[in-house]
Amino acid sequence: MTQDSTRHYFDKEEHVYDACGDQHSNYILGTASNPLGMQINLYFKVEEGTITDAKYNVNGCPTLVAITAYYVEKVIGRDLEDCTDFKAFAIHEIIDLPKNRMDRILLLENAVNACIDQKETEVK
């Protein structure tokens, strides 16, 4: 079940940020990377405290690609302040996450936190 979901979200491209086509002036960007050369760029469009659209670019193992795609799909429509509540996303229940891949969640968290930091900087 979870392996099927990993494949499903790995294959999905619906919310991939198109560097050529997408206009990102009204999106906030959060970036995170790790020493293995993996990277996530998250783009949130926030209107009145709600994430009305989200996109991503990702480079890494299949697990990282899948959890990023899954997270972005689920975060749309949530309040910005709720987007770090990772338990609510139930990623572990949906995506196959081997023990030695748990740090991929942390990478995703870092990217989300970077988005929030960006938003806070904008507000200030």
Place this chain on the structure above:
Amino acid sequence: MQQIYLDYASTTPLAEEVVAEMGALMNNSSYGNPSATDHFFGKQAHELIENARLEVASLINSLPDEIIWTSGATEANNLAILGLSRFKATDSKRQIISSFAEHKSVIEPCKQLEKEGLELLLLSPNTNGSIDINELEKAISEKTLLVSLMHINNEIGSINDIRSMGHVCRKSNIFFHVDAAQGIGKLPIDVKDCNIDLMSLSAHKIYGPKGIGALFIDKESVGRIEPILSGGGQERALRPGTLATHQIGGMARAYRIAKDKMADDHDHLMACRTVFLDNCKGLTGMQVNSNPDHAFPGILSISTKGLHAESIIYDMRTIAVSKGSACTSDSEEPSHVLKAMGLSQDCINGTVRFSFGRNTTLEDAQFASELYRNSVNRLNHLRGIK
């Protein structure tokens, strides 16, 4: 979904003739212990094994009694390096020379000997992945006891000039061991002409069974080495243990086929590689990790800078290939071979090894290259690169 196997450098399927041979051996009266030559059944097995020894010897131009059966090339490498060094090292001859491009079954025994007090010198491969003969000549000295280098590199297909290396070693009175696990049956090797003293052989890389291999030990130049196992007198007490008759028969059959088909196989692999590479021309960030003029065509190591091989392989889904590097699996070290060749971490991460074989069709190679191309383009899109 039909799967295409392109991992022949890892192992090969059994040739039909090998399956038939092994099946017959497991069903006939050769089940006796080949050491029990006092009775019919043992004699049957013994005769079969000696015929097989002849077959293996004829592929490399050795004498049959210079072939010692082992469980595979890993054991043969261990026996060659540990056995020779422990038996032949003296106060003045205590250095082993090998390379960073070797298989772990060569490097680890060398490191073990270093712990036992011998000196170890590991040479770095050049950018093509092979060892320069000049570098070897510069490295050897009066204290060098053994040089151990591979024929064809298992990760990138680079070929060492073992003939020149053997000449250099013999001239300097240094033992020369060749790990021919990838090369045997694919390129001609004449142990006498190449001045090879010891050579490790495998069966399962050339359509033979797993779990069987051999070590060639030159009778004149080496003679004796120290066994690494004890508990029996088989194989001149160099490798004790009851011999696996059906495995050995299968290996001999695979070697006979390899001898007959070597030239045709090579031409076919060249054609597969050409089809694959022609179709990948112009792919963003792609590089081939060997010089095609000096590499075995059955092994194609390709890096795509910045991408992760695991995702490329996952995306291709119907192609069975290997990662060129283990660095993304977290628990393992990055490929020591690619690292030694000077590849950047970005390239190592994105390295995939395609290896073609006798059963690969040109259509398979074409299809695989299309999938590879599509996967690279898709993953580049995912990471925001056009």
